[in-house]
Structure formats: C-alpha cells, structure tokens
Amino acid sequence: MKQRVNLITLGVADLGRARRFYEALGWGGTAPSSSTLDGHPWEIAHNPRWTVTPDGGVRLATDP
Numbered sequence: 001m002k003q004r005v006n007l008i009t010l011g012v013a014d015l016g017r018a019r020r021f022y023e024a025l026g027w028g029g030t031a032p033s034s035s036t037l038d039g040h041p042w043e044i045a046h047n048p049r050w051t052v053t054p055d056g057g058v059r060l061a062t063d064p
Contacts, residue, residue, distance in 0.1 A: 027060075 012018040033043040049061040 027047070027049075033041060035041050047060070051059045051061065053059055
C-alpha cells in the first residue's frame with residue numbers, strides 16, 4: 001500500500017487564539033477526542049469543507 005498523510009493534528013497552547021486564526025483563514029470544524037477504558041485514543045474529526053474521495057483520501061475544499 002502506498003503511504004500517505006491524510007490528516008495532521010496539531011497541539012496548541014491557546015485553543016481560542018488558534019481557533020480564531022484558522023477561522024479567519026476560512027477553516028473550521030471540530031475534533032473531540034476520548035480514550036477507551038484500556039487507554040486507546042480515539043479522535044472524531046468533522047470539517048464541513050472536507051470531501052472523502054472514492055479511494056478513502058480526504059480533500060479540503062478551497063472555495064468558501
């Protein structure tokens with residue numbers, strides 16, 4: 001299988017500032033996270049401008 005990166009998660013110190021910065025760029029969405037009882041992390045990301053391609057990749061729309 002050809003390796004590729006579909007999503008990069010960034011950790012920030014000031015969430016409010018980071019959110020305002022990315023919203024000003026036209027990006028938006030939410031990504032809650034949790035862990036199972038045995039410690040396995042899960043993240044569910046939602047961005048209304050994402051499109052899932054037929055091959056399972058993710059494309060971010062550039063038009064508002």
